[in-house]
Amino acid sequence: MGHTRRQTETQGVEIHLGRLVKEIDPRQRRVMCDKGDIFTHEKLLLATGGRPQRLPFDDDQIIYFRTLADYRRLRARTETGRRFAVIGGGFIGSEIAAALAMNGKEVVMIFPEAGIGDRVFPRELSQFLSSFYRQKGVEVLAGEKVTGLKARGSQRALQMGNSREIVVDGVVAGIGIQPNVELAQSARLKVEDGIVVDEFLRTDHPDIYAAGDVAAFYNPSLGKRIRVEHEDNANTMGQAAGLNMAGRSEPYHHLPFFYSDLFELGYEAVGETDSRLETFADWKRPNEEGVIYYLQKERVRGVLLWNVWKQVDAARRLIADPGPFQPGDLKERLPA
Numbered sequence: 001m002g003h004t005r006r007q008t009e010t011q012g013v014e015i016h017l018g019r020l021v022k023e024i025d026p027r028q029r030r031v032m033c034d035k036g037d038i039f040t041h042e043k044l045l046l047a048t049g050g051r052p053q054r055l056p057f058d059d060d061q062i063i064y065f066r067t068l069a070d071y072r073r074l075r076a077r078t079e080t081g082r083r084f085a086v087i088g089g090g091f092i093g094s095e096i097a098a099a100l101a102m103n104g105k106e107v108v109m110i111f112p113e114a115g116i117g118d119r120v121f122p123r124e125l126s127q128f129l130s131s132f133y134r135q136k137g138v139e140v141l142a143g144e145k146v147t148g149l150k151a152r153g154s155q156r157a158l159q160m161g162n163s164r165e166i167v168v169d170g171v172v173a174g175i176g177i178q179p180n181v182e183l184a185q186s187a188r189l190k191v192e193d194g195i196v197v198d199e200f201l202r203t204d205h206p207d208i209y210a211a212g213d214v215a216a217f218y219n220p221s222l223g224k225r226i227r228v229e230h231e232d233n234a235n236t237m238g239q240a241a242g243l244n245m246a247g248r249s250e251p252y253h254h255l256p257f258f259y260s261d262l263f264e265l266g267y268e269a270v271g272e273t274d275s276r277l278e279t280f281a282d283w284k285r286p287n288e289e290g291v292i293y294y295l296q297k298e299r300v301r302g303v304l305l306w307n308v309w310k311q312v313d314a315a316r317r318l319i320a321d322p323g324p325f326q327p328g329d330l331k332e333r334l335p336a
């Protein structure tokens, strides 16, 4: 790396690239890096995100899709490769499979759940999505597991539970992330599923903050602590943490949304969109355009806006509304 230190004159931010923080010392307010640099601070933000979970049969040819470098590696492999396996049927798996198919590649998707996005979408929608992918030419192996991987020259043979083998030119895995909490743990900050922060995004040390994928925060609309692995949360929470570190005292009560695009389908979702909750689907056109409400104890916990746009704030208001709501009350409630 040519330059490891850069100063942006206008913003007053000093950037040190190619450094890994190995330890933080809250008492001395110091940050120790792998190359021996030590930085001192008044306030400190931990925004270390997460790292991909790895498969038990790890192999350096598996691309765990997370970084720009991963994208470049996959892109390079598509120059010569024809057939690709995508392990995982969640956000990353469904987006990568669609992107590869749209680029003319043969794709086989493998995951243990019953359908694509099964943890978020109600069963019928997840089944529809699996059929939709099949119509687009993707081989969807739902309810199946890869148990091992063998090299076949530059190709890889996936070993399936049913002793079948699938030979491909590239393997991408998106099976979830685990938050990078180790710095916080070794500094004895409170960590549960992520670094625990208060409503001002402070950890249990008053000068150390956390934000983004790594932070577990309390959301008043949902009445519970959550950790969110999505862009809107990372952007909004990062900004809120920065403001509070600079002296403001503004609580972070934002209920983040997330979005995804799958071929020509697209959605935005807010709150707790967990397919295990009671759901009510209000379709304008079945599986093409409509709103799905997730309910628990007569309250709306989450809203999925399926090809329905500019309704995120209205969905947030509905989730904050104490109700009570019966599924029938929600018919044609959105778009507002």
Ligand SMILES: Cc1cc2nc3c(=O)[nH]c(=O)nc-3n(C[C@H](O)[C@H](O)[C@H](O)COP(=O)(O)OP(=O)(O)OC[C@H]3O[C@@H](n4cnc5c(N)ncnc54)[C@H](O)[C@@H]3O)c2cc1C
Pocket: 019, 020, 021, 022, 047, 048, 049, 050, 065, 066, 067, 092, 180, 183, 211, 212, 213, 214, 228, 229, 230, 231, 232, 234, 257, 258, 259, 260, 261
């Ligand atoms: C392929 C992909 C597609 C996505 N698509 C969507 C989408 O469609 N919609 C959506 O809402 N969200 C999406 N996301 C999620 C979104 O990108 C993340 O929620 C967001 O990037 C989290 O930001 P963050 O800053 O908390 O963490 P990250 O972006 O993970 O950044 C963490 C940073 O901390 C650094 N770091 C970690 N440990 C250390 C250390 N010890 N020392 C120094 N640096 C360290 C890392 O190297 C990294 O630079 C996607 C993510 C991926 C990977």
